[in-house]
Amino acid sequence: MTKMVSPDAISTILANPSPDSSSDLPEIIVQVVDLKPTGNRYMFSANDGKLKIKGILQSSLSSEVISGSIQNLGLIRVIDYTLNDIPTKNEKYLIVTKCEAVSPALKAEYKVEVKNEETDIGLKRKHEEIGIVLKPKQEIQTKSAAQIVHEQSGNMAPSARMAMTRRIQPLVSLNPYQGIWTIKVRVTSKGNMRTYKNARGEGCVFNVELTDEDGTQIQATMFNEAARKFFDKFELGKVYYISKGTLRVANKQFKTVQNDYEMTLNEISQIEEAINEAAFIPETKFSFVPIDELGPYVNGRELVDVIGVVQSVSPTMSIRRKSNNETVPKRDVTIADETKKTVVVSLWNDLATNVGQELLDMADKSPVVAIKSLKVGDFQGVSLSALSKSNIVVNPDLPEAKKLRSWYDSEGKEASLASIGSGMSPSTKSGARSMYSDRVTLLHIISNPSLGEEKPVFFSIKAYISFIKPDQTMWYRACKTCNKKVTDAFGSGYWCEGCQKNDAESSLRYIMVLKVSDASGEAWLSTFNDQAEIILGCSADELDRLKSEEGETAYQMKLKEATWVPHLFRVSVAPQEYNNEKRQRITARAVAPVDYAAESKYLLEEMSKMNISM
Amino acid sequence: MLLLFVVHCMDTSNPAVFVNAEFLKEHVGRRVRTVVQVIQSDGDKVIGKSTDEKELVVKGYPPNPLSTFVEVIGIADTTQSIQAETWTNFGDTLDVNSYDKVCRLANGDHKHLFI
Numbered sequence: 001m002t003k004m005v006s007p008d009a010i011s012t013i014l015a016n017p018s019p020d021s022s023s024d025l026p027e028i029i030v031q032v033v034d035l036k037p038t039g040n041r042y043m044f045s046a047n048d049g050k051l052k053i054k055g056i057l058q059s060s061l062s063s064e065v066i067s068g069s070i071q072n073l074g075l076i077r078v079i080d081y082t083l084n085d086i087p088t089k090n091e092k093y094l095i096v097t098k099c100e101a102v103s104p105a106l107k108a109e110y111k112v113e114v115k116n117e118e119t120d121i122g123l124k125r126k127h128e129e130i131g132i133v134l135k136p137k138q139e140i141q142t143k144s145a146a147q148i149v150h151e152q153s154g155n156m157a158p159s160a161r162m163a164m165t166r167r168i169q170p171l172v173s174l175n176p177y178q179g180i181w182t183i184k185v186r187v188t189s190k191g192n193m194r195t196y197k198n199a200r201g202e203g204c205v206f207n208v209e210l211t212d213e214d215g216t217q218i219q220a221t222m223f224n225e226a227a228r229k230f231f232d233k234f235e236l237g238k239v240y241y242i243s244k245g246t247l248r249v250a251n252k253q254f255k256t257v258q259n260d261y262e263m264t265l266n267e268i269s270q271i272e273e274a275i276n277e278a279a280f281i282p283e284t285k286f287s288f289v290p291i292d293e294l295g296p297y298v299n300g301r302e303l304v305d306v307i308g309v310v311q312s313v314s315p316t317m318s319i320r321r322k323s324n325n326e327t328v329p330k331r332d333v334t335i336a337d338e339t340k341k342t343v344v345v346s347l348w349n350d351l352a353t354n355v356g357q358e359l360l361d362m363a364d365k366s367p368v369v370a371i372k373s374l375k376v377g378d379f380q381g382v383s384l385s386a387l388s389k390s391n392i393v394v395n396p397d398l399p400e401a402k403k404l405r406s407w408y409d410s411e412g413k414e415a416s417l418a419s420i421g422s423g424m425s426p427s428t429k430s431g432a433r434s435m436y437s438d439r440v441t442l443l444h445i446i447s448n449p450s451l452g453e454e455k456p457v458f459f460s461i462k463a464y465i466s467f468i469k470p471d472q473t474m475w476y477r478a479c480k481t482c483n484k485k486v487t488d489a490f491g492s493g494y495w496c497e498g499c500q501k502n503d504a505e506s507s508l509r510y511i512m513v514l515k516v517s518d519a520s521g522e523a524w525l526s527t528f529n530d531q532a533e534i535i536l537g538c539s540a541d542e543l544d545r546l547k548s549e550e551g552e553t554a555y556q557m558k559l560k561e562a563t564w565v566p567h568l569f570r571v572s573v574a575p576q577e578y579n580n581e582k583r584q585r586i587t588a589r590a591v592a593p594v595d596y597a598a599e600s601k602y603l604l605e606e607m608s609k610m611n612i613s614m
Numbered sequence: 615m616l617l618l619f620v621v622h623c624m625d626t627s628n629p630a631v632f633v634n635a636e637f638l639k640e641h642v643g644r645r646v647r648t649v650v651q652v653i654q655s656d657g658d659k660v661i662g663k664s665t666d667e668k669e670l671v672v673k674g675y676p677p678n679p680l681s682t683f684v685e686v687i688g689i690a691d692t693t694q695s696i697q698a699e700t701w702t703n704f705g706d707t708l709d710v711n712s713y714d715k716v717c718r719l720a721n722g723d724h725k726h727l728f729i
Binding site: 604607 | 707709711712715719
């Protein structure tokens with residue numbers, strides 16, 4: 001009977017580094033290749049067609065080589081051996097102590113015939129990685145290990161194999177310029193399938209919110225084919241390995257998670273459920289907003305996280321839902337933080353009955369509570385409301401919690417705390433308020449296109465005028481009495497629709513748009529007559545005269561003089577429809593010169609706040 | 615704004631440390647800058663109140679006229695006096711509190727931003 005190379009002989013040897021003579025090992029027949037004398041012994045490589053390891057024949061076997069029994073490219077049956085580590089390299093070394101020749105030299109180096117081209121490549125690479133210690137860890141660099149893993153785990157579940165052959169990256173490292181990645185995430189929110197119709201036809205879409213182990217979140221969207229394919233696959237709360245999605249900069253209008261990017265998955269994307277991942281709990285990552293900084297978020301789409309000391313917990317109330325007459329349990333929890341302000345958080349349903357009760361029971365101990373994903377409303381100025389995705393942690397093990405605790409124990413307990421809402425009256429128009437309330441950066445405004453969706457929101461900003469377009473419609477002709485736009489009257493003069501009379505005279509009033517910049521970004525600001533007059537330092541009529549009498553250069557000079565001057569603005573922000581497009585409109589309601597003493601105070605205060613949170 | 619002013623006028627070849635009376639003690643022998651409220655002005659020196667309410671002596675020849683607040687840049691020759699090289703009138707009103715805070719920031723965690 002002709003003996004053949006034992007399949008996976010090398011693997012068997014690797015798996016049994018020190019067999020004793022009584023151990024039940026299968027027959028090990030390998031091919032001897034690269035047979036070379038070294039001193040009075042012979043070294044070789046043992047080949048099983050798939051793997052090779054370096055080895056040496058014990059000196060007692062040298063005679064067999066000399067006699068020609070053991071030949072290069074011949075087969076030997078390894079009867080007794082030891083497998084040692086090569087100390088400097090990550091390789092194993094086979095010391096054959098007893099063997100017998102079973103076949104003379106074969107025509108060539110034995111190779112196992114495999115269908116896959118890939119394995120041939122794998123084999124070639126094997127030459128360099130003989131006897132690698134196989135570590136089934138997830139971080140294996142895989143081109144060559146793919147082969148090893150395939151042999152070792154051929155029958156294992158696909159997801160486990162995927163875990164071994166792919167490197168998992170944290171969500172925070174994903175970007176559109178990286179082609180190949182795999183992430184391991186839990187579905188923390190799943191939207192409904194929506195259908196849409198646009199110029200290109202009809203379609204369906206849904207999205208999911210994914211969270212990884214570090215707590216980073218990203219939104220993933222699927223359209224049409226992909227949506228249908230994956231809608232049932234994605235289950236809320238389950239963990240998946242995902243790869244082959246595309247990333248792009250997030251559309252701020254629709255995002256609810258904190259990530260600059262969003263993901264789209266299509267038909268070629270790979271989604272594999274990770275079984276046995278009950279232990280994979282994404283860490284809840286918080287980015288807290290101090291209570292006195294909640295103002296700018298009122299009625300916005302962006303959800304906030306807060307942390308505070310519980311001041312009081314209300315009993316459960318039953319609110320009747322108007323839509324279906326159902327009653328919903330609700331509980332209000334008042335919290336306070338180092339800004340010496342309090343705010344009311346409304347908890348609903350399970351949160352009201354479970355966590356709410358827990359907080360009521362321990363309210364006298366003034367626990368610290370951290371809450372993620374709250375909606376900011378304007379009830380009583382500023383109010384917070386929990387959603388189904390809101391997450392509450394009582395007395396969390398966070399540095400911010402420790403700071404809060406020590407603040408509360410030392411001064412907060414006795415301090416007089418004011419409700420954040422009491423300082424705000426949303427119906428107030430500009431001017432009446434200080435230029436320092438609701439101070440925001442331009443970036444805060446422009447990055448949130450849904451600001452002021454229900455009713456306009458007001459902010460204070462400090463910005464430099466960076467550009468005034470000379471060729472814009474700077475002004476309109478207005479009625480001297482009521483300031484409404486007038487039209488040319490029949491004959492001479494002007495007709496005012498509002499006053500229902502003709503007037504020989506009219507005045508020009510500014511409707512100027514200018515570009516403003518601050519350290520965070522830039523934006524276009526619409527201004528009306530009063531503000532523009534302050535900015536330019538002359539009335540519209542005077543500027544018109546300057547333009548016609550002294551020419552274009554003098555006119556542009558006047559605009560230039562107003563450029564790069566800093567101002568304090570009180571602005572209102574609301575989205576506006578313009579040619580079927582939704583655009584954000586920022587309007588200046590008041591303008592004031594920068595008060596440097598007040599500005600210094602404000603900046604120093606902001607700096608000291610940063611120090612507290614550091 | 616105060617800090618803006620500093621950035622424009624800072625001669626980095628010969629930097630002067632922002633001090634009040636407290637920090638002056640740490641920089642004896644070095645070039646310093648500070649603002650004082652003029653209490654008394656003799657021909658060759660000015661007695662001033664520092665932004666942290668201590669008395670300082672500024673030696674040299676102050677400008678005429680001299681406003682209520684004056685900034686001096688010079689060498690700190692003792693823990694309580696400065697040999698002035700440059701005098702700048704800072705006007706009759708100043709938020710001393712903000713200036714004092716800047717001194718503390720400039721000598722504290724943010725020292726590296728200034729010198």
